[in-house]
Amino acid sequence: MTESSRLSAVRASYDAVAVDYARLLTxxxxxxxxxRAMLGAFAECVRGGGGGAVADVGCGPGRITAYLNGLGVRAFGVDLSPAMVAVARRSYPGLRFEVGRMAPLDVADGALGGVVAWHSTAHTPPGELPAVFAEFARVLAPGGYALLAFEAGGGRRRLDHAYGHPVDLDVYATPPGLAADRLAEAGLAEVARLVREPDPDETGPRGFLLTRKPPSA
Ligand SMILES: C[S@@+](CC[C@H](N)C(=O)[O-])C[C@H]1O[C@@H](n2cnc3c(N)ncnc32)[C@H](O)[C@@H]1O
Structure with missing residues (x-):
């Protein structure tokens, strides 16, 4: 599958589930x-580092964007799926949401205090993660933070049905050490990691990596 056909399938799948995804994740x-502890630590780090704007990439219905704004962070959302962006705009009319890709991001070099990718790299094949993380590093100001939430583990799972709709998605779980290595290779140094056990309706352990672009970069 080419990158553009994969992204089209991801876009169409999330367009189909957007309204029910938002309802079921409430x-x-x-x-x-x-x-929430990881998001709280991320928000505090970003505020302590000068409070630059934060891109929530793959923001879906905007729940993480909104949560971060509630913590005093100037977060905006970007998502591939126009239907997800429409749900986010309806739910949080005071916040900014744009249709777009996480890589390349339509943001100038060094413009952001933070990037959060909350379960949004789940459909990115492992071989494409270095380019995505390099993009996060490019848009971060020196000293800026990136927070990644993902399914910890390994392998690829096919999903043809989700949130009550047919979908066409591959889901990748990532070993936390591998994600940390790829982020470090992109210039994002590990600050902290957390792996927690899955909740009953989750498919596997959840990993969280807080990383930072060196202040001197
Ligand atoms: C599992 S949902 C997570 C949504 C949101 N972060 C949350 O936690 O509610 C994954 C989201 O990532 C978006 N996404 C996946 N790949 C993307 C890409 N390359 N660029 C932008 N958005 C992407 C999808 O459209 C979808 O809305």
């Missing part, structure tokens, strides 16, 4: 204290 973050 309240999930509120019941996940460790996930």
């Amino acid at each position: 309240g999930v973050l509120e019941a996940a204290p460790l996930d």
Whole structure:
């Protein structure tokens, strides 16, 4: 599959599920204290580093963008799926959401205090992760932070049905050490990592990596 046919399939799949995804994910973050702890630490780091803007890449319905804004971070969302962006704009009319790709990102070099990719690299084949992480490093200001949430593990899973709709998705789980190595190779040094056990409705352990572009970069 070429990159553009893969992205078309991801876009069409999330367009189909957008409304039900948003409905089914309501309240999930509120019941996940460790996930919120990582977002809280990320927000505090970004604020402490000068409070630059944060891109929530693969923002989906905007729940993480909104949560970060509630923590005093100027976050905006970017997503491949126009239907997801429409849901996000409807749900959070005061916030900025744009249709776009996470790589390349339509953002100037060094313009951001942070990047968050919250389960949005799940459909990126492992071989394409270096280019995505290099893009995160490019848009971050020196000293800026990147936070990655992902399914920890390994391998690829086919998904033809999700959130009550037919979809056409590959889902990749990533070993935390491998993700940390790829981020480091892109110039994003590990600050902290967390792996938590799956909740009953999750398919595997959840990994979280907080990384930083060196202040002197
Ligand atoms: C599992 S959802 C997560 C959404 C959101 N981060 C959340 O936690 O609610 C994955 C999202 O990533 C988006 N996505 C996947 N690949 C993308 C890419 N290359 N560029 C931009 N968005 C992408 C999808 O459209 C989808 O909305």
